[in-house]
Amino acid sequence: MSNSIAFDQAADYYDQTRAVPPEVEAQGVAAIAEALGLDEGMRVLEAGVGTGRWAIPLAGHGYRYHGVDLAMPMLRKLVGKQQPDEHPIILTQGDITSLPYRDGSFAGVLVVHVFHLVPNYRQAIA
Numbered sequence: 001m002s003n004s005i006a007f008d009q010a011a012d013y014y015d016q017t018r019a020v021p022p023e024v025e026a027q028g029v030a031a032i033a034e035a036l037g038l039d040e041g042m043r044v045l046e047a048g049v050g051t052g053r054w055a056i057p058l059a060g061h062g063y064r065y066h067g068v069d070l071a072m073p074m075l076r077k078l079v080g081k082q083q084p085d086e087h088p089i090i091l092t093q094g095d096i097t098s099l100p101y102r103d104g105s106f107a108g109v110l111v112v113h114v115f116h117l118v119p120n121y122r123q124a125i126a
C-alpha cells in the first residue's frame with residue numbers, strides 16, 4: 001500500500017482547477033518536447049500522468065508514450081478525453097516508487113507536480 005497522496009477523489013474536478021490556456025499549453029508542450037530532445041517513436045514515461053493534461057498533447061509528437069498513476073479514476077478520465085484519431089497512451093496503474101518496468105526501458109521520463117505527494121520520492125527518482 002502506497003503512502004503517497006493519490007488523486008482518486010480529485011478526478012472529477014482536476015482538469016477544471018488545473019487547466020492552462022491553450023497558448024500556455026502549446027508553449028509548455030513545446031518546451032517539454034525540446035527538453036526531452038527525443039525523436040518520434042522513442043519511448044517516454046510520464047510518472048504520475050493523472051488525467052493526461054500534458055500526456056495527451058505530448059503523445060501527439062509521435063512518442064511511444066506510457067503513463068503510470070496510482071489513481072485509477074484519473075487514468076479513466078485520461079482515457080475518456082482521448083479522441084480515436086489521437087496517438088495511443090499506454091497506461092498502467094502503479095506506484096512510481098516501485099515501477100513495473102525494466103531499467104532503461106524509456107528514453108525520457110517526465111514528472112509534473114508529483115514529487116511533493118510522494119514521501120519516498122527519492123526512491124522514485126532512483
Ligand SMILES: C[S@@+](CC[C@H](N)C(=O)[O-])C[C@H]1O[C@@H](n2cnc3c(N)ncnc32)[C@H](O)[C@@H]1O
Nearest residue numbers: 004006007048049050053069070071095096112
Ligand atoms: C497533481 S497530479 C499531476 C498530474 C499530471 N502530472 C499533471 O501535471 O496534470 C498528481 C498525480 O500523481 C499521482 N500520484 C501521487 N503519488 C503517486 C505515486 N506514488 N505513484 C504514482 N502516481 C502517484 C496522483 O494520483 C495524481 O494523479
